[in-house]
Amino acid sequence: MIAENVAFGIIAAAMALGAIGVVRTKNVVHAALYLVVVLAGGAAQFILLGQEFVAWVQVLVYIGAVIVLFLFGIMLTRAPMHPKDSLDNDLRWPAAVTSVFLVGILVALLVHTFHADKVDVTAPVRTGQITSSIFTTYIVPFEVVGVLLLGALIGAVVLARKD
């Protein structure tokens, strides 16, 4: 129990630092690499919660595919690589106030509502359970998401090709 909480604390600290790095760094490529830290930490938290399938899907899809897509986007749009070019607009302080206000409200509400609830992870959820639930109860949303991915694929090709 204590080991779980220590692991949570270490991973959560790394994720928080990575998230701040994504929104604060002056180098666009570094932002993508900080995002890898956050997403890998998220996968580790999923494993901590015994939800292994979604953890590995997160590693494969997010870290494997989405980050590479981001790096392609950065390379193709010739982002400002020099530290002197600012990547932020002049809304820095209002945005900081907004997000601190939002996190304050959310934390207050969460502490008020769920202060006594504990997560008991006895055994990891097996992949077979997930897939049987996807292919029986959620088969219609699953197919809809498949069609959506096809539409996104064709749409991206149509948008990005030179004509």
Place this chain on the structure above:
Amino acid sequence: MLLNQFLILAAFLFCTGVYGVLVRKHAVLVLMSIELMLAGVNINLVAFGAFHNSNIGQVFALFVLTIAAAEVGIGLAIVLLIYRNLHSADLDDVDTLKG
């Protein structure tokens, strides 16, 4: 483990993403901040799934992952198109509709 520690971590990630969306000028960085928000939402879904001992949380997290992948694909295609037309991916330069 408390349920709250996961929820508070997710809230922090979400609000960091909100800050990034509001502050960043480069379009790819705005998309990355949206990914941060979606990562927070995923942690919320999975934590509640583990809390209720059901696998619905994982199923919904998978759907969120799929939508995020589609969104990034389309989003980067649009960013590429903006860059090709305006020779800049800076969102402050996209002000043609401003009049």
